[in-house]
Amino acid sequence: xxxxxxxxxxxxxxxxxxxxxxxxxxxxxxxxxxxxxxxxxxxxxxxxxxxxxxxxxxxxxxxxxxxxxxxxxxxxxxxxxxxxxxxxxxxxxxxxxxxxxxxxxxxxxxxxxxxxxxxxxxxx
Amino acid sequence: xxxxxxxxxxxxxxxxxxxxxxxxxxxxxxxxxxxxxxxxxxxxxxxxxxxxxxxxxxxxxxxxxxxxxxxxxxxxxxxxxxxxxxxxxxxxxxxxxxxxxxxxxxxxxxxxxxxxxxxxxxxxxxxxxxxxxxxxxxxxxxxxxxxxxxxxxxxxxxxxxxxxxxxxxxxxxxxxxxxxxxxxxxxxxxxxxxxxxxxxxxxxxxxxxxxxxxxxxxxxxxxxxxxxxxxxxxxxxxxxxxxxxxxxxxxxxxxxxxxxxxxxxxxxxxxxxxxxxxxxxxxxxxxxxxxxxxxxxxxxxxxxxxxxxxxxxxxxxxxxxxxxxxxxxxxxxxxxxxxxxxxxxxxxxxxxxxxxxxxxxxxxxxxxxxxxxxxxxxxxxxxxxxxxxxxxxxxxxxxxxxxxxxxxxxxxxxxxxxxxxxxxxxxxxxxxxxxxxxxxxx
Numbered sequence: 001x002x003x004x005x006x007x008x009x010x011x012x013x014x015x016x017x018x019x020x021x022x023x024x025x026x027x028x029x030x031x032x033x034x035x036x037x038x039x040x041x042x043x044x045x046x047x048x049x050x051x052x053x054x055x056x057x058x059x060x061x062x063x064x065x066x067x068x069x070x071x072x073x074x075x076x077x078x079x080x081x082x083x084x085x086x087x088x089x090x091x092x093x094x095x096x097x098x099x100x101x102x103x104x105x106x107x108x109x110x111x112x113x114x115x116x117x118x119x120x121x122x123x124x
Numbered sequence: 125x126x127x128x129x130x131x132x133x134x135x136x137x138x139x140x141x142x143x144x145x146x147x148x149x150x151x152x153x154x155x156x157x158x159x160x161x162x163x164x165x166x167x168x169x170x171x172x173x174x175x176x177x178x179x180x181x182x183x184x185x186x187x188x189x190x191x192x193x194x195x196x197x198x199x200x201x202x203x204x205x206x207x208x209x210x211x212x213x214x215x216x217x218x219x220x221x222x223x224x225x226x227x228x229x230x231x232x233x234x235x236x237x238x239x240x241x242x243x244x245x246x247x248x249x250x251x252x253x254x255x256x257x258x259x260x261x262x263x264x265x266x267x268x269x270x271x272x273x274x275x276x277x278x279x280x281x282x283x284x285x286x287x288x289x290x291x292x293x294x295x296x297x298x299x300x301x302x303x304x305x306x307x308x309x310x311x312x313x314x315x316x317x318x319x320x321x322x323x324x325x326x327x328x329x330x331x332x333x334x335x336x337x338x339x340x341x342x343x344x345x346x347x348x349x350x351x352x353x354x355x356x357x358x359x360x361x362x363x364x365x366x367x368x369x370x371x372x373x374x375x376x377x378x379x380x381x382x383x384x385x386x387x388x389x390x391x392x393x394x395x396x397x398x399x400x401x402x403x404x405x406x407x408x409x410x411x412x413x414x415x416x417x418x419x420x421x422x423x424x425x426x427x428x429x430x431x432x433x434x435x436x437x438x439x440x441x442x443x444x445x446x447x448x449x450x451x452x453x454x455x456x457x458x459x460x461x462x463x464x465x466x467x468x469x470x471x472x473x474x475x476x477x478x479x480x481x482x483x484x485x486x487x488x489x490x491x492x493x494x495x496x497x498x499x500x501x502x503x504x505x506x507x508x509x510x511x512x513x514x515x516x517x518x519x520x521x522x523x524x525x526x527x528x529x530x531x532x533x534x535x536x537x538x539x540x541x542x543x544x545x546x547x548x549x550x551x552x553x554x555x556x557x558x559x560x561x562x563x564x565x566x
Contacts, residue, residue: 057216057349057350058214058216058349059214059215059216061212061214061215065213065214065298066305066308067303068302068303068305069302072303072305075305076305079305084349084350085350085351085352107301107302107303108301108303109301110301110436111301112545113299113543113544113545113557114299116462116528116560116561116562117310119463120462120463120561120562121462121463122463122464122465122526122562122563122564123463124564
């Protein structure tokens with residue numbers, strides 16, 4: 001392997017390490033947010049904007065049971081704007097909503113079959 | 125609607141008519157913002173109307189469009205009139221699935237039959253006298269368009285009763301990754317009941333089918349979520365060959381009673397074995413088409429999968445998506461409930477249901493070692509075509525510990541359920557991966 005190649009590899013591993021660190025600190029932070037009793041939404045920054053704009057026509061369960069990356073969430077908003085009578089958001093509102101949804105309701109780890117969920121497991 | 129249900133929902137309306145604000149708090153646990161009380165009343169009543177299907181004076185005066193946000197959040201606790209033990213996935217519109225262990229009956233009782241709504245069911249007072257409920261048969265490929273009342277349908281055509289399995293095309297969606305948008309069904313958007321009605325074929329033939337007919341489409345009395353009266357919540361259909369099958373019914377009966385309100389009372393189309401979205405609820409019109417029906421949720425990406433398999437996460441153009449026809453082979457373990465503790469020395473007796481869209485199930489197998497070995501279960505024949513089949517098995521566990529019991533059905537064409545997820549598709553349809561329950565052996 002050439003020198004340049006190993007430097008590049010090192011740089012990639014370093015950035016992956018950073019990513020992992022960032023993710024794990026996020027994972028530690030998240031449980032500290034409480035859930036809104038009324039809607040079940042995670043009360044992290046932006047949650048009120050989401051509640052006010054998204055639960056007008058549909059249940060908050062549409063959010064809390066759903067997962068998606070930023071593109072997926074954005075495509076849902078576009079679909080609702082196109083077919084369901086959702087209004088246009090000012091840019092900052094849309095950014096807040098997409099930041100919140102993609103951060104707190106992201107896809108799970110890729111898997112062709114996850115473990116059974118806690119509600120179906122033996123009580124231990 | 126059975127008498128007991130009527131009574132219950134009137135009780136709630138009485139509560140509301142006496143003091144809507146207090147009723148709102150009592151039933152939905154929600155406090156009133158006095159500055160916007162009028163809006164709260166209306167949205168509360170709308171939610172009530174959607175949830176209970178009761179008649180509500182304000183519902184008909186509701187403006188199309190939207191209600192201010194602060195009052196429209198999901199109310200807890202939530203219950204659906206006439207239903208018990210279901211897992212609510214969404215309350216606006218109402219969507220609820222049945223936990224596997226509540227599907228253990230030979231025929232699913234009304235209270236356990238899953239609910240999948242695309243829009244808002246018609247208010248009960250607009251349904252009125254069911255004998256006078258009208259069904260119109262029309263369309264460009266219908267020779268003699270006619271309208272029948274339900275009483276006329278019952279009088280003029282021969283009645284048939286079949287046990288028929290209905291399953292939502294999106295059943296199992298929650299397991300797909302990347303996640304697909306829509307109701308996050310796990311395993312419970314399925315049920316099998318004895319449906320009574322007249323054959324769709326008899327009614328269509330009485331109205332004359334032109335030679336160029338290729339498809340039928342239905343229209344229903346449910347309303348679009350946006351409140352726009354010019355939009356249909358859903359209007360789907362099937363090709364003529366499916367419409368003309370003996371088991372395709374225009375049904376009013378469900379296990380010998382009226383169809384449950386949330387499941388389409390008083391009249392529903394049944395084309396079992398295909399996504400249950402083809403079985404229009406609150407049915408009031410059928411059109412015979414000279415082309416593939418193009419109603420709401422027939423086009424675009426709805427109830428379609430990629431015509432050719434795609435890698436997970438692929439964006440697929442509308443024209444490369446094909447309409448779902450028969451549902452795939454599938455099965456459930458309905459007894460015992462996942463998570464049970466079992467004594468090592470005892471025989472483990474378990475059972476379930478299996479079905480295969482338009483086909484029959486020819487073999488049923490179970491595994492306790494994550495699919496390394498399989499043993500054959502006892503499989504019964506369906507009571508009629510398109511009814512689910514009962515199966516049962518028993519075994520002993522070799523040692524204490526955590527087990528998963530897996531079940532796998534094979535259809536009459538030799539296709540079996542996969543043990544991992546089947547092909548990813550953008551809308552998350554057709555997940556028929558084998559069902560699993562957890563068992564702790566002690």
